[in-house]
Amino acid sequence: SAVISQKPSRDICQRGTSLTIQCQVDSQVTMMFWYRQQPGQSLTLIATANQGSEATYESGFVIDKFPISRPNLTFSTLTVSNMSPEDSSIYLCSVKVWTDSPLHFGNGTRLTVT
Amino acid sequence: GENVEQHPSTLSVQEGDSAVIKCTYSDSASNYFPWYKQELGKGPQLIIDIRSNVGEKKDQRIAVTLNKTAKHFSLHITETQPEDSAVYFCAETGANNLFFGTGTRLTVIP
Numbered sequence: 001s002a003v004i005s006q007k008p009s010r011d012i013c014q015r016g017t018s019l020t021i022q023c024q025v026d027s028q029v030t031m032m033f034w035y036r037q038q039p040g041q042s043l044t045l046i047a048t049a050n051q052g053s054e055a056t057y058e059s060g061f062v063i064d065k066f067p068i069s070r071p072n073l074t075f076s077t078l079t080v081s082n083m084s085p086e087d088s089s090i091y092l093c094s095v096k097v098w099t100d101s102p103l104h105f106g107n108g109t110r111l112t113v114t
Numbered sequence: 115g116e117n118v119e120q121h122p123s124t125l126s127v128q129e130g131d132s133a134v135i136k137c138t139y140s141d142s143a144s145n146y147f148p149w150y151k152q153e154l155g156k157g158p159q160l161i162i163d164i165r166s167n168v169g170e171k172k173d174q175r176i177a178v179t180l181n182k183t184a185k186h187f188s189l190h191i192t193e194t195q196p197e198d199s200a201v202y203f204c205a206e207t208g209a210n211n212l213f214f215g216t217g218t219r220l221t222v223i224p
Binding site: 001004041042043044045058092094102103104105106107108 | 148150155156157158159160163203211212214215216217
């Protein structure tokens, strides 16, 4: 399976600021996704990152708050904008090598907003 | 479907005993059922999965069973070891996205 690297692994940010999280995969993958995992909770899909076009967002998530880029088949970024303490979560990049492949996750970015 | 129930939320077993975690789903179109293990400070790791055309799948000490009629699937871990301690998530999908259960925190007591 693909090796997924996320940066930063953790950060503490002030409210009102923005943080961009990077996801790098060691091989080309068909699909890339961003998930959020709130403390002690399950995983919620934020959006599907589409190469060269706008991401597809799930209900409750909007582009202005979570802009996503995917310039190629190995890299994506998620920005958490105008952060508030409620945005404190683990943000996880995940990929499918092919459409029917299993979903694999990176180790996540642990974000704390103060 | 978006409704995946997972039980129990916490589970403690003695080392060497078996652990069973159960999930139920509501979407009859669901056809893929993976299980993930998440250790502290790490992302979820796929440990086993099953597709709807199979009733059971085994991989060493781990097995998954699927009952499509009753819409439930279970993870079985035999001969548990302390390194099995983690949070386990079930998931299901039909055509598109994976929907995750609420997680089970498994503690294996040495």
